[in-house]
Amino acid sequence: MSILSRRVLHPLILLVFTLLSAVHTWPLLGRLQGFVLGGREDGFMNMWHFWWMRQAAWVDPQNPFFAPVLHWPLGAELYWHTLSPAKTGWGVVLLPFMGPEVAYNLVIFGTFVLTGYTAWLLLNDLLRRAGVSPGLAAAAAVAGACAFDFSRYHLSHANAHLNLSALEGIPFYLWCFFRWLDEGKRRWWIGLALGALYVLLCDYYYLLYIALLSFAWIVAERWRRGPLLSLDSLGDPLLRRAGWAAAAAGIACVPPLVPLLAHLHPAPIGGHHGDSDYFTDLYAFFLPDPFSAWIEGAPARVRSLVGGLLREKMASNAEEAGTFLGFLTLGLAAFALWRGVPEGRRWAGLGVGFAVLSMGTVLSIGGVSQHPVSVLLLAFLALAAVMPGWRQRVWRRDVLVLLAYLTVMSFLEPFTSFSRELKVQVPMPYVVFKHVVPLFKQGGMPVRFELLTTLSLSVLVAFAAAHLGALAARKEARLGVAVALLTALVPNLEYRNQPMQMVPLPKLPPVFEEIRDAPAPAAVFTDNVLGQWEQVMHGKPVSFARLSRTPVREAEMLKLRLFRVLEAVDGLAGPITPEEQEQMRAYLKEHHFRWYVAHSFYPLRHKFVTQVLGGELVHRDSLYTVYRFP
Secondary structure, three states: OOHHHHHHHHHHHHHHHHHHHHHHOOOHHHHOOOEEEOOOHHHHHHHHHHHHHHHHHHHOOOOOOEEOOOOOOOOEEOOOOOOOHHHHOOHHHHOOOOOHHHHHHHHHHHHHHHHHHHHHHHHHHHHHHOOOOHHHHHHHHHHHHHHHHOOHHHHHHOOOOHHHHOOOHHHHHHHHHHHHHHHOOHHHHHHHHHHHHHHHHHOHHHHHHHHHHHHHHHHHHHHOOOOOOOHHHHHOHHHHHHHHHHHHHHHHHHHHHHHHHHOOOOOOEOOOOOOOOOOOOHHHHOOOOOOEOOOOOOOHHHHHHHHHHHHHHOOOOHHHHOOOOOOHHHHHHHHHHHHOOOOHHHHHHHHHHHHHHOOOOEOOEOOEOOEEHHHHHHHHHHHHHHOHHHOOOOOHHHHHHHHHHHHHHHHHOOOEEOOEEOEEOOEOOHHHHHHHOOOHHHOOOHHHHHHHHHHHHHHHHHHHHHHHHHHHHOOOHHHHHHHHHHHOHHHHHHOOEOOOOEEEOOOOOOHHHHHHHOOOOOEEEEOOHHHHHHHHHHOOOEOOOOOOOEOHHHHHHHOOHHHHHHHHOOOOOOOOOHHHHHHHHHHHHHOOEEEEEEOOOOHHHHHHHHHHOOOEEEEEOOOOEEEEOO
């Protein structure tokens, strides 16, 4: 490939993924202003992030990980919050020219363009090093990059999670990591360190993901030479390079990690999910998710099952249900393994392993976690059939026949205990994993491990496209490139999304102009994340903070009866003594709370605000109920 071709190639790849991203995220680009993608509370929180990063970095320089204007008067710590500074930092340069919703929508769109490009860099490099011709490798890498970039995981999370949509750092890190292992050049060492830092600044857990993937890769590579725990390992050049890679990533990540660790104790409270919530079901790998374009045409039974899994396993958070891997895409992966892929078994093993981790603590099939013995026997039979180490054993056939016989018998006549069919829970590896690997016990969200399954799948899809292109190239070289590019249609069509939900922003009533123009000191009591977003408009401190994990000191403040009533409609029962009433009014006055903005109307709370706190109703419509305090 000529120098001119190489210079044209990269802008062309960026253009391709810009156009494909526009198609997959439509109508995002057509509704940038006045709309927010998804309309979930996370979107409003992320718009506030953009505003806050500009305030902290430019308007009034201060520590961006502590927001004194949230959880007023205490302030909100953002160290263990999904601030995602690598993405929200764009607010510093974008907000002077556009509204926060436009900046947020554009950055989400940009993650698809960048993820496609960095995935292409990784896959093109893997194909080139496997001996695929440059032109064919570039085309085949597009197909694999589409499988990763426009995966159901990515498209689903884009509806709410800016941090989880920021995938572009993962392929970039792996590209540098593999080149460092092979070549040992300084630029790749620096690149992997910067890649790890970028991943950390997008999402903390993604740093652990790439660390796990890197560790698994190194261990598998070492096992080809000998045991990991041996004196010979000390002289292994591969392990020395892996150690240098870990050191580089660790040094690069020290600045953001130190304050994280400093604020780890007492452990912040995760109010949105626990250590085992949100896990995928075996069927969910093969069923369209609620945002998939194929769900509407699916049989009623499939739609009912998907709806049930969403309610029971994902707490109705549809963005977490994007685990559909497809059928034709998996077929391409199987074809690639059949034709041959360098380290193909390793990639497949990693994909299956992380898929197993994504299933959480117990095996769930069709929403059921109690299974007959036949399921266990069938799993043992499949495992025994594919175990490479057993293929040369003289007893392998006998064991397979016995397991097959027992499996058939268990299906014909269920095994019983106490005259009833015996059903058991099947523990999964994540039970052990979350207790061994740091931080996952505090809320690891196992379903998200499916991301690494998608990454492994994209590698296999890229090699499948290369094999198909090589077969077609026997007739004509350009035909081979065309066939490899056409292979990209498979993941693009199979992972097709419904039109993105672009939700109009609420229209603020005129009373917000009064709040904005009021002289300091003045603060606003409010009841949900919309109140946090409204701070972007009026600039006054607010009582609310939507945090991923709430520090203990802030959680104690939220237990006050005043906060419980005004934010959660809790604490209205029971009498209020004159002393308690006086304390509440004094608290509001001392901390300059001059307004209460509620986003729903409750008669009992209205009575509390007006009679107990002395508030005056100044505005009410279908969304806003606003009171002014004396």
